[in-house]
Amino acid sequence: MLTRGSVWRRWEPHIHTPGTVLNDQFGGVGAWESYLSTIESRSPTIEALGVTDYYLTETYEQVRLHKNAGRLPNISLIFPNIELRLSVAAKTGFVNMHLLVSPEDPNHVDEVRLLLTRLQFSAFGDVFDCTREGLIRLGRQVDVKATDNRAALAIGATQFKVDFDQLRKVYETSEWAQANVLIAVAGAEGDGTSGVRQAADATMRQEIEKFAHVIFASSVAQREFWTGQRGVSVEELTRRYNGCKPCLHGSDAHDNATVGQPVQDRFTWIKGAATFDALRQAYIDPAGRAFVGSEPPKAAMPSQVIASVEIEDAPWVTTPSLPLNAGLVAIIGARGSGKTALADMIAAGCDTVPPSVWEDEKGVSPSFLSRAKPLLGESRVKLTRAAGAVVSRYLDGRDANNPFSYPSARYLSQQFVEDLCSAAGASEGLLHEIERVIFEAHPVDGREGALDFEALRGHRTHRFQLARGREVEAIKAISDRIADELEKEALVQSYDAQIKQKENLIAGYNADLTKLVVKGTEQQAQRHAALNTALQSRLAASQAHAAQRRTYIALQDEVQRTKATRAPEILREIQSRYQNSGFSPTQWDEFLLIFKGDVDASLVRYLTWVDSVIAEIEGVSPAPTPAGIPMPQLIADDADLTMQSIAILRAEMGRLEDLISADTVVRDQYAALSKRIASENGALAALRNAHVDAQSANERRKLLQVEREEAYDRLFSAIINEQQALVDLYAPLMARLVMAKGTIRKLSFLVARVVDAKSWADFAEEHLIDCRRAGPFYGRGSLLRRAEAELKPVWQTGTATEVRAAVSAFIHRYWNDLQVHAPFAPTDQEAFRDWSKRFANWVFGTGHISVRYELAYDGIDIRKLSPGTRGIVLLLLYLALDDADDRPLIIDQPEENLDPQSVFVELVSLFINAKSKRQVIMVTHNANLVINTDADQVIVAQAGSHAGGGLPTIAYSSGGLEDAEIRRKVCDILEGGEDAFRERARRLRVRLKR
Template structure:
């Protein structure tokens, strides 16, 4: 027994034949030839016919005769459909109900007639049974003018009404009826339950629909209702109607023109074998096994379906030819029976086995191919695909992984799953697979040329990471400037003292100078003092121009460095950051930073100007002459004269102060000293003024640093949002899903490692031996956890800025108190201050990461079995871009039976409608409650010395009683799984 199991076939569940008791429009001459020819030539081909007639089986028996004579070779199954009219009024008559009778019992005709005979109709003060003879008798009794038995039969059939209560009782009292009859009721308004409109008959209508296994209707809205997809849920249907029900539709042909031609090509399709039990299975799984439409439901693309496996050059392959179903294929058998062998062989034919060998060095040690590698010899696997192509591969792997080969299936071997879901932690492989599915959930346009998730993520986040780095660098620069201003603040008192001391010193020198003045030279001394002040003013101006000149020279050096080194390097870095720009060499050249104006000529001009100004103020040296001759007249403004002339006049006057050369020298020395100290005083006063403004500048810089810190977090939050956008398509799909799929979620969040942040300060920046709030280990970390952690992780950029401002307001003085250096140790303290600021406003302890959650638990904390569920979620439900066959070896590994039922069953049901799934399993739920389309049963023979034991396979669908018996015999819990699947239905399911 080897078949593809459950496949879609066209059924005709409601068709009349020539000679039908009522409304026979097939013609008076022999219509059977035309009727049979039409059935044989229909497209799509009808393979199952339920021959319908009112109350009797004559048409069915006649069709059986033609079938025995060789007609209807395309039809593999015939069974009777007996149409009855209930005593319940509908819109245009009475409700019609159908008895679909299994032909499995060779005495089924005798048995159904015995059941029908129990149905009785009372009229004319008599009782009439539902038999051909009694219907004729009723017809003649109704119209005494009728003599023809055929006319009397038709009259009797129009009069006979079946009591619903009696019908239900007869069926319930007969074990044979419960086993062999399925009840169908018309769902339309004319002769169906929808026509039962009176409020008083609501209960009757509900009871009839509850009694029925099948609804005859092609209305899509009715189908959705009976599948629990509309206002009522499947639970509601179970409570009110004994469960969901399949909707089927036949041509209801009463004439040649309508034979097998339902309106709008609304054909009935049943998935299963060509046997009556397939209809029972459709009652158990109406959504998966029954459909009305011009074509059966779509499944995997034919080109992505393995339709046949042939094993060649293998004496141990007792079943070398195996057809495969395009849906869900379950491979079962006792341990060591050859289940994994078949999965390995199919995978090898798909180039989906990445390693061959003895099971060492990273090969698939649990696999058949690994363990049997030395015995395979020239064995091959030939796969024929639904698109018509065939591929042959040696099972020893000699032609695997060629330069033209690629995996045509996804093989989840036991080792593959164990590696990805190891108990030692989530492997990179599992994360890589999740990221691949996330990446492929985006359209090709959204992917924007990225080849994988890391590149896609880099595209989306690089801009914000670069902004974060730029702002962090700016914080470092600002912090250094703040440290400088802070140092200046500390110098205010010192500079104030130095200024006062310098003023006193100059006052003392002036007093000493006055003592050296000889009587009669007072006018010359006064003039000398005037000249000295003018000279000092000129020297200050000359120093200012000299400083400008030095700046211009430095700017020349900077311009040269920028052109030669810095600008080209900045361009190279920009090209590296934006390598996908597509700009050519010449286009990139436009981005080279250049100066807006002609800075070279400008700087040369500035230097010339400075030199001229210095020369103008300095003047030319004066050769000493007669000391009694004035060089500068009294009425000449001193601020218009050069320094050289003024100093020459000062030297002339000094020669007149005294005849004593010693006094003259002393006077000259004091004058120079006073000039020097006055210059020094001016410098100190400038520094003092600068230091006094440091506090305001520091505060402005600190505000600027806090603003920059906010912008750092704006970049971090934008990066977080960009990451969230990567998962948005998948998150939207998960949010709209239900069941197991809804348990999977992704979370993008900021993680603040407060312990690491605090440890840096406590271990290398603060002197925790000093008394204060941060004395001892952990005090600073606790303060940060209270004040900053929440803002860092969930706050807005403004929240973070506010939190850091509050933290500094509360703890800045305490942090300074724990400095390892005194402020007087300027070099060390300044370096520490910069490090402290970089630590405070650093963000290295912050990471933006995504977490994969299953049922609210981080995937890294899940058990290996539950990680296996997540892996299967990816391949079965989320990996829409991959339509290749999925081959899985024992997906239930490490899971309890309840978890299998709760978590995996729905995944396999959803997946098999999109791709071919082949699984090796020991779990009854994964075979029965997934309604596997094909069950392949593996059996191994006795072991052969020096060779492989014979391995044989048989296969079929769950509608096959022998297959069901094997499932229950082999799989633990098989009986219970069958009962769970059918427990809410009144369809008897025999093993």
């Protein structure tokens, strides 16, 4: 048996024939020829015929005779549709109910007639059976003039009404009926249950619909209602109506013009073989097996469907050619029967076998192709697509993965699933696949030119990562400046003491100086002191301008370095970060950093100016006087000493030193002491300047701290912006999860800040604070406890402003305590300064904070799931979320590591949904995955004996679940097969023939 399994076929379940009991408009002579010819010529081709008549089977039997005579060659199934009228009133008549009888039993006509005799109608003080004779007798009671049997039969048929309770009792007490008859009821208003609108009859309507297996209705609204897609859920349908119902529709033809031609081309399509069991399967799976419309439902695209697989030059395959269904193909068989071999060969033809399999020289891979490689010889696999494309590949991989090949399917081999779902693979392979699905959920025009998820994420977050880097550098630079200011603050008291000491020292020197002044020269000494003060002032001015000159020269060097090196390098870095700008070299030149003005000329001018000022301050020493001639006074008594040059001031001081004492020794002492006083006064001035600078350090530090907090605010804003960018990146998939139903709703995505408070605290306890010292941070872990309580929550969910406030409050609260635990005392200035910088970089650091998404299943992070549950997530990914991929999905034993209940609850619905969008080829040992997914095709693998050390022979058979032989093999091979069938067909009155 090698069939494609369950495919959509057109059925005509409700059609009358010439000679129908009521309203026969088919004409006289030649009516049957015209009728049969019309059915044979209808398009789409009718393959199953439900021959309908009121209460009787005679016309059905006539159609069978014509079929046996060679007519209706395209019709494989003909079954009786016995139309009954219930005693329940509808809008324009009475509710019609139909008995759809299986023709599988050779005695089905006799059996159904026997069943009908048990239906009786009471009138005229008599009881009439539902038989031809009973109906004729009733007709003559109604109209005594109806002497013709045909006329009496028609009258009796219009009057005979079946009591619903009686019909239900007859059916439920007949084992044959429950095994061979399906009950259908009209759903329309005129003669169906929709016409039962009286409130008093609501219960009756519900009971009738609950009793029925099939609804005769053609509207989309009815079909959606009865499959749980409109108004009520599947669970509610099960509770109120005994489950979902298939909706069927026929032409209900009473004349030749409407034979097989329902209004608006509302044809009935049943998925399966043209057998009565296909109708039973449609009752079990209404949504997947029955449809009313001009065409059957669309599934996978023909260009993507593998229509057939052929194994060439492989004598070990006794059935080398297999047709494949476009929906769900289940490959079953005993262990070692060739199931995985078939999946591997199909995958090879689709170029989806991983290179590691072909490169496996030792045969350690579980792949059939790897282990059998030495025995494959010239064997090839040829795949033919439904659209006509053909590809052939050698099974030993010699032509696999060539530069022009493209994986035309997705293959989830056992090894692939195990690798992705193992403890190690959960954080890498599985997450990579999730990211791929997220990427493909974005429309092509929304991918910003990215080729994969990583590139798209880089596009979305690059800006904010750059911002983080900039702010980290800014915080580091500001922290260095704050450390400088803290060091200055610590020196204020030291400067106070040094200034006091220096003032005392200068006062002592001045006292010593007065003792060297010869009586009568006091005025000269005072003048000398004034000159010395002026000299120190001018020297300070000269030094300040000399510092300016050094700065200008350094700036010249900086300008040259910026032009030659830094600016071009900055431009190159910008070009590297923004490669997608599309700018030409000329356009990029506009981004080269240049100085606003002509700084080279300006610096030359500044140097010329400062040189002139220094020269003016230094001045020119006067020419020496001849020996024996005293030097004249160089500076007038009323002259402004602060405007004199250094050279003139020194010369004038030398002249006065000669006048103060004639004694050379005393004169030299006076001059030396005056210079010492001048030097100490200069040092005192420097100390006072440093003291003033140190006193204002506190204010500057506070401003810098605010600046650092603002930089930290911007840093955290960049983190939050990166988080939002990721939220936007995952939005398409998140939206799908919110709107999804069933198992997929257990999946959830959360983009969150992940805070490693422990690493943050551990770094400080190892490098910054001494936990052995007494204090609030004594003992390892004390800092972590405070960080987790006071900082971690706001790091995880707070705004930038909230984080800034929390960190500032933390520093303010514990700064003094942390200094107690510092490994260096503040007096050890150099070490403490280095410590304070490292401390600031730590406390304002964000290296312990990352932004990532978390995928959870049933509220549990995927990283914490068992391998089996990760397998469910992986299948959710491919079966429910990977909409962008319409290629065939080949899965080898998806149930591995899953318990049967998980398979039934979690996976069945996924496979049902997936097979409506793409071809799914599945190797399985699980009955639920074959039966409850309503597999469209079952391929049964069977291996024979090995031939002379070669490969064992492998044979395949295939068909649909509506085929009794296939069902038998499913039950025999799969553990739980019988139980699964029983669960699938829960209603005892619907029995699939074994």
